[in-house]
Amino acid sequence: DLQNAIRAELLRRGIFKTTSTILTQVEVDPYDDAFNNPVKLIGRTLTKEEADAEEEKGNYVTKTEDGYRRIVAAPKPQDIVEIDSIRLLLDAGQIVIAAGGGGIPVLKQGMELKGASAIIEKDYASGRLAEMVDADILLILTKDENLWLNYETEKAVALHEVTVDEVKKMIADNEFPKASKLPKVQAAVDFIEEKKGSGRKAVITDLAHAMDALTGKTGTIITE
Secondary structure (H helix, E strand, O other), X not given: OHHHHHHHHHHHOOOXXXXXXXXXXXXXXXXXXHHXXXXXXXXXXXXXXXXXXXXXXXXXXXXXXXXXXXXXXXXXXXXXXXXXXXXXXXHOOOEEEOOHHHOEEEEEEOOEEEEOOEOOXXXXXXXXXXXXXXXXXXXXXXXXXXXXXXXXXXXXXXXOEEEHHHHHHHHHOOOOOOOOHHHHHHHHHHHHHOOOOOOOEEEXXXXXXXXXXXXXXXXXXXXX
């Protein structure tokens, strides 16, 4: 759907450019600490009997308000298996959709890749992809026009232009919700710090303000 929507919009604007989607495998570290602390809920609600059966298979299960749910790890992405194909398509002038949903987590076992019982945060996968294609800007879309300090309180302050060092202090002070904003902010920091001195920046905003944010008019802009 996304590929077709982008293609149609380009044609409406008189732009003749191919859009391609790459099914993306993302390699993770089998020794990532996240595997010892699974936190991501997946799948439907289970009964007690179904939950017991999942645990017998070696899967993790947690109690919820409605019953039981499976939980899996959220390890950091290390490598993107199809990165060479993505670079070739970009070099050919195509628009490339990749790492959808965070990509498919895999573990390298000798010459083979095996599926991992995990979910990769899509923000971290996007940041890693941006690093590996040597992008200048990482644009992350969320539901708010800006990041905020003291969100939804009387002391709320919108963040516009901030440096990596300022953001790292905010992270250390637990200013960003771990389940929502923190992965976006950490992905932005990692992207910029991976190639210091290059002039990279990250922009976090909502879809409605994406163009204005890219030109510096709004949104949260993180620089070195």
